[in-house]
Amino acid sequence: MQASRARPLVSFGGLYFGLAAAFLYLPILLLILFSFNDSRTLVFPLREFTTRWYAELLHSPELLRSLGNSLWVGLLSSLVATLLGTMAAIAIVRFRFRLQGLFMAVSTIPLVIPSVVLGVALLLVFAQFGVPLSLLAVGIGHTILNIPYAMLIVAARLAGFSNHLEEAGMDLGLTYWGTLLRVTLPISAPALLAAFLSSFTTSFDEFAVAFFLVGTEATLPVYLYSQLRFPSRLPLVVALTALVMVTSILIVLGTEWLQRRSLSTRRRSA
Amino acid sequence: MSQFSVELRGVCKTFPERGERQELAAVQDLNLQIRAGEFFTLLGPSGCGKSTTLRMIAGFETPTAGQIRIQDQAMNAVPAYRRPVNMVFQDYALFPHLTVAQNVEFGLKVKGVPKEQRDPAVKEALELVQLPGHGDRKPEELSGGQQQRVALARALINRPAVLLLDEPLGALDLKLRKAMQFELKQIQSQVGCTFVYVTHDQEEALKMSDRVAVMSQGWLLQVGNPSSIYEKPATRFVADFIGETNFLSARVLKASNGSVLVEAAGREMLAQWLNGHAKVGEDVTLTVRPERISLFTANGGHRKGRLHGVAQDVTYLGTDTLYRVGLESGEGLLVRVQNSSGVPRFSSGDQVELSWDPADAQALVE
Numbered sequence: 001m002q003a004s005r006a007r008p009l010v011s012f013g014g015l016y017f018g019l020a021a022a023f024l025y026l027p028i029l030l031l032i033l034f035s036f037n038d039s040r041t042l043v044f045p046l047r048e049f050t051t052r053w054y055a056e057l058l059h060s061p062e063l064l065r066s067l068g069n070s071l072w073v074g075l076l077s078s079l080v081a082t083l084l085g086t087m088a089a090i091a092i093v094r095f096r097f098r099l100q101g102l103f104m105a106v107s108t109i110p111l112v113i114p115s116v117v118l119g120v121a122l123l124l125v126f127a128q129f130g131v132p133l134s135l136l137a138v139g140i141g142h143t144i145l146n147i148p149y150a151m152l153i154v155a156a157r158l159a160g161f162s163n164h165l166e167e168a169g170m171d172l173g174l175t176y177w178g179t180l181l182r183v184t185l186p187i188s189a190p191a192l193l194a195a196f197l198s199s200f201t202t203s204f205d206e207f208a209v210a211f212f213l214v215g216t217e218a219t220l221p222v223y224l225y226s227q228l229r230f231p232s233r234l235p236l237v238v239a240l241t242a243l244v245m246v247t248s249i250l251i252v253l254g255t256e257w258l259q260r261r262s263l264s265t266r267r268r269s270a
Numbered sequence: 271m272s273q274f275s276v277e278l279r280g281v282c283k284t285f286p287e288r289g290e291r292q293e294l295a296a297v298q299d300l301n302l303q304i305r306a307g308e309f310f311t312l313l314g315p316s317g318c319g320k321s322t323t324l325r326m327i328a329g330f331e332t333p334t335a336g337q338i339r340i341q342d343q344a345m346n347a348v349p350a351y352r353r354p355v356n357m358v359f360q361d362y363a364l365f366p367h368l369t370v371a372q373n374v375e376f377g378l379k380v381k382g383v384p385k386e387q388r389d390p391a392v393k394e395a396l397e398l399v400q401l402p403g404h405g406d407r408k409p410e411e412l413s414g415g416q417q418q419r420v421a422l423a424r425a426l427i428n429r430p431a432v433l434l435l436d437e438p439l440g441a442l443d444l445k446l447r448k449a450m451q452f453e454l455k456q457i458q459s460q461v462g463c464t465f466v467y468v469t470h471d472q473e474e475a476l477k478m479s480d481r482v483a484v485m486s487q488g489w490l491l492q493v494g495n496p497s498s499i500y501e502k503p504a505t506r507f508v509a510d511f512i513g514e515t516n517f518l519s520a521r522v523l524k525a526s527n528g529s530v531l532v533e534a535a536g537r538e539m540l541a542q543w544l545n546g547h548a549k550v551g552e553d554v555t556l557t558v559r560p561e562r563i564s565l566f567t568a569n570g571g572h573r574k575g576r577l578h579g580v581a582q583d584v585t586y587l588g589t590d591t592l593y594r595v596g597l598e599s600g601e602g603l604l605v606r607v608q609n610s611s612g613v614p615r616f617s618s619g620d621q622v623e624l625s626w627d628p629a630d631a632q633a634l635v636e
Contacts, residue, residue, distance in 0.1 A: 164363035167330050170350040171357045172377035172428070178351075186367045 028245060035239040040232055053239035060236065066223035067240075070204055073135055073219060077142035078199035084143070085150025085195055090184070092151070093158040094166070111148045118145065119212035126213070133215035141209040146199035153198065157191030158184075190258045197255040201248055220244070274342070275432055275464040276304040276327055281336035283322050296322040298488040300336070304432075304466060305481075309458055311467045313475040314485035315511070320468045323485075324434050327466060328357045341431050356425035360437040362417045364409035370396070370420050371405030377428040395423040398457060415446045422457070432464045439474070451478055472512045476500060484508050504545050506634050509557050516563075516603045518556040520633065522548050530633050532556060535577055535599040540628035546635040555634040560606035562630035565593065567614055568621035576623040579603070581616045591615065595622060 010018075034042050038050035057063060088107050092100070110118065122141050123133075131137055165187065169179035185192070207221040214222050224240065227233045283297040297319040304310045312320035325331045326338060329350030338345045345353060356377070364373050374395050375388045383391075396402050399419035409417055418438055425433055438454075439447045455478055458465050469475055475482050476496040483493045484507075492504040503509035506517070520534035520541070525548065530541050534556045541556055548554050568578065582602070583594040586609075593605040593616065605624065607613055616622055 161366070162359075162361055162363060164359045164361055165365060167328075167350070168357070168359065168363040168365070168424075169376075170330075171328060171355075172424070173351045173380035175349075175351055178380070183365060187365070189367075 031238055031245065032242050034235070035242040037235075040235055042234060042238070053235045054243075056236055057240055057243075063223060063227075063236070063240065066218045066220045069135055069217050070220035073139045073142060073210075074200045074203040077139040077203050078146060078196050080139075081143045081146035081150045081199045082154075082192060082196045085147050085152075085199075086154045086188075086192060088147070088151045089154035089158055090180075093155050094163060107151055108148045110144055115145060115206065115208040119209040122209065123212045133213055135214070135217050135219070137213040137215070138210045138219060141213050142199075142203040142206055145206065145209060146202055149202065150195035150199055153195040154188060154191050157188045161187055190261055194255045194258045197251050197258075201251050201255075205244065205248065273305060274303045275306040275308075275340070276302070276310075276466065277339040277342075278302040278323070278327075279337045279339070281323070281326065281333045281338060283319070283326060283331060284334045295488050297326070297333075300490050302483060302490065302493065304464060306464055307462055308480040309455070309465045309467065309478060311469060311475040311479040311482045312485060313469060313472060313482050313511075315470055317487075318485040319488040320470075320485050321436055324357075324436055324466060324468045327432070328355055328434050329353050354431040355434055356428050356430040356432075357434040357436065358418070358421045358425050358438045360440045362409070362414075362421045364417055364420055364424070366409060368409075369405065370401070370407050370409060370412070373409065373420055374405070374423045374427055376424060381428075391427055392423075395427040396420075398426065398460065399423045400453075414442055415450060418442065418450065422454075426457070426461055426463075429461075430463060432466055435465060435467045437468055437470070440469075447474075454478065476512070484511065486511075502544060502632075503557075503634075506555055506557075506636065509632075509634065514560050514604055514606070516558050516560060518558070518601055518603075520554050520556040522550050522552050522554060522633075525550060529628065530554075532633060535597050535601055537577060539575075539631065541631040541633040542629060544632040544634050548633070548635050553636075555636065556631055557634055558603070558626055558631050560592070560604040561590075561608075563603065563605045563624055563626045565595075565605055565607055565614075565616065566623040566625070567616075568623050576625045579622055579624060581618055581620045581622050584616065584618050593622075595624060597624075 033046065035053055036049050036051065037046050038048040038052070039046075088103075091097070092104055092107075097103075118141065122137070122144075125131075126133065126137050166179050166183055169183040170176070174182060205221055206219075207225065210219045210222050211225075218226065220240075224237050227237050278300050281297060281300040282295070285294045285296055300319075300323060302323075312323055314320045322331060326333050327340070327345075329345070329348065333346060340354060364370075365376070368376070371392050374392045378388045378391060392405060393402070396405060399422050401416060401419050401423070404412070404416070404420075409420060412420065418441075421438070435454075439450050442450060451474060454465075467475075467478065476499070479496055481493060481495050482499050484491045484499060486507050492499060492508050494502070499508065500512050503512060509515050510517075518534045520532040522530055523533055523538060524531040527547075528542070530543055530548075531538060532541055532554065533539075539556075544557075566576065577597055579595040579597045581593050582596050583592075585592040588609075590606050590608050593607065595603050595605055597603060603624065
């Protein structure tokens with residue numbers, strides 16, 4: 001009799017999922033919990049509820065300054081990476097040329113180079129050519145880091161629609177550049193935005209490359225790391241990371257949503 | 271001024287094979303004259319060069335050699351966006367980010383036609399393809415057949431000298447395809463522009479075209495109206511590709527200018543020369559269409575001019591019955607008999623006699 005066989009209360013799969021989720025999200029939950037805890041030491045039991053760490057954040061000019069730096073570096077490096085990545089993607093998907101395989105390999109290699117290695121390597125190069133350690137140097141590093149991601153995201157979208165669409169554009173009187181602006185880029189827009197957002201989040205919390213290349217102006221991750229030496233500042237760091245994390249999750253969800261939307265229009269138009 | 275809408279002179283196209291030294295010849299020394307206002311079909315199996323030819327006329331591919339002329343103008347150096355042609359793609363290629371109306375007006379907008387003139391033109395074009403009132407929809411909300419109509423409207427609104435259609439009905443189901451074939455013909459007679467149509471469906475080609483060009487492996491085999499392609503095929507390939515046919519190996523016994531006496535299936539019979547002449551004693555191929563063969567009940571004895579055989583497979587097709595008849599010589603023939611009350615039916619294993627008019631038997635020189 002099948003019905004009499006007792007089912008275990010928790011299946012193996014359920015247990016696995018529960019444990020994995022706990023390991024992943026419990027620390028983040030703790031982070032948010034302690035960011036509202038009225039104590040400078042991060043131990044249980046919790047004290048009273050407070051928002052004063054968030055309020056103190058606003059009165060911490062150095063911290064806000066590093067936040068601003070990160071936003072700027074993220075914004076500009078992501079724009080450049082998206083632009084260059086899109087150009088590379090168009091070359092790879094829509095054109096046939098000599099040494100194409102090599103080009104593809106060279107442009108995706110940064111994906112597997114550890115960022116520490118990239119950081120040291122860039123430090124050497126910048127020192128050789130007299131480029132001062134600065135936010136500009138960090139921005140260049142982040143651009144290099146992000147080009148392959150941007151390229152792959154846009155390439156996937158380009159490969160997803162027939163180049164007949166571009167031929168139709170030319171057939172209806174558009175030049176090559178006209179077709180690029182009025183057909184290719186509008187149809188790829190969700191992927192361009194996804195590439196930009198993904199690059200931005202990478203740049204925003206990137207530490208290894210930035211650590212080697214920052215000059216006097218710190219980016220946010222570098223600043224947070226420097227603050228760990230002062231235990232009294234710890235709750236501030238916790239509050240800020242909680243904020244950053246929530247923002248990051250929102251951006252990632254947004255990117256995901258855009259990609260899904262672009263995939264579903266692709267499926268329907270296929 | 272020539273009367274040709276499109277003219278191809280010695281056009282060749284070779285593609286470099288990826289990773290290999292040799293080149294792939296897609297189109298070889300193609301000469302074609304397409305008249306203004308005609309429905310011209312490029313027909314052939316996939317890979318025969320028909321789509322490449324169309325894409326060269328559109329300007330998406332550059333000929334390796336030869337010249338393409340449209341309305342008596344050399345087009346080789348003219349980019350796709352300045353040619354007086356428009357294309358309808360098999361996958362429709364509608365812009366997914368635009369509405370139906372925005373798709374249809376695209377060409378006019380690019381040309382800078384003001385909105386007051388575009389709007390009525392879009393309305394007219396959508397009425398032409400029987401989609402009035404669909405302008406505000408997105409292409410993805412329409413069915414395949416409707417999307418193809420939008421693609422047609424988007425091309426025709428530009429009033430091209432030549433409309434190029436690349437297997438436009440290939441993605442539609444049979445019933446819709448037949449309806450669209452009829453409709454395409456009607457639209458063509460309404461707008462009066464030259465249609466150059468690519469298909470691998472010989473039935474579609476015969477049904478719709480004023481003239482058909484049959485291609486195989488990059489070569490043009492024959493150009494002619496549907497009846498001459500069907501009844502006077504220039505090569506064995508054309509005879510085989512267009513409709514069903516039978517082939518019998520034969521030897522020339524006596525040859526004259528018009529007809530030829532051959533030995534085939536163990537009998538002497540008369541046939542017509544089709545694509546040249548052969549000498550006495552040489553081998554030729556005899557071809558007879560299945561529907562030109564008559565079947566009779568075998569009643570013993572050998573009647574003059576009839577072959578003997580056994581009905582092997584019998585396939586009932588509604589209007590017709592298709593028999594596969596095994597001959598005494600060991601060869602097989604397909605016979606298509608129209609079903610009507612006076613016609614005897616045979617079943618598998620029956621002895622039958624076959625005959626055909628010598629005018630329907632054709633001798634092909636290889």
